[in-house]
Amino acid sequence: MTTFFWILIFLTTFCIMEFMAWFTHKYVMHGFLWKLHKDHHHKDHSSWWERNDFFFIFYAAVSIGCFIGWEYYGVWAGLPIGLGIFAYGLAYFFVHDIFIHQRFKMFRNANNWYAKGIRRAHKMHHKHLGKEDGECFGMLFPPLRFFKK
Numbered sequence: 754m755t756t757f758f759w760i761l762i763f764l765t766t767f768c769i770m771e772f773m774a775w776f777t778h779k780y781v782m783h784g785f786l787w788k789l790h791k792d793h794h795h796k797d798h799s800s801w802w803e804r805n806d807f808f809f810i811f812y813a814a815v816s817i818g819c820f821i822g823w824e825y826y827g828v829w830a831g832l833p834i835g836l837g838i839f840a841y842g843l844a845y846f847f848v849h850d851i852f853i854h855q856r857f858k859m860f861r862n863a864n865n866w867y868a869k870g871i872r873r874a875h876k877m878h879h880k881h882l883g884k885e886d887g888e889c890f891g892m893l894f895p896p897l898r899f900f901k902k
Contacts, residue, residue, distance in 0.1 A: 759833040766837025774845065782808065787884045794879060801856070812842055849875075 782790035782805075792798065793805035816838040823831030852860045852868070853875045860868075 755829075762830055762833035763837045763840070766834045767841050770838060770841035774841075777808065783884055791884070794883075809842065809846075812838060816842065 778790075789804045789807050791805075792803045796803070816835045819828075819831040819835030819838065821831075822828035823835065847860075848871060850856045852863065853872060855861065
């Protein structure tokens with residue numbers, strides 16, 4: 754029974770992270786921490802590293818905190834929560850940084866309905882270079898309107 758709850762918590766955490774990505778993007782990245790996110794929309798440097806990458810470090814720290822809570826403090830749900838955050842971060846990294854922004858030159862020829870929808874949705878977001886008016890939505894599951902043929 755414990756395994757069932759761990760899997761349920763893992764999947765729930767993964768799904769909640771899609772909401773957290775949307776919320777953080779809309780109200781934090783395009784809000785009071787725009788200075789960190791700005792170089793993602795309008796690159797003003799020649800470095801591979803973006804100030805926007807600090808958001809990755811924040812979520813990695815939260816995931817690590819969950820693992821520590823599980824290992825050292827007996828918080829049994831810490832492991833599936835930490836793994837759910839980690840799995841979402843990994844999926845986000847592959848879809849957003851590798852597939853869409855080509856920070857590593859991989860998956861360039863992916864052209865199925867999901868790939869097209871994700872590219873279309875992200876292009877709509879990056880149409881606006883400023884803090885305001887940027888359309889925000891989940892990265893892995895954007896609205897269905899982007900998945901037209």
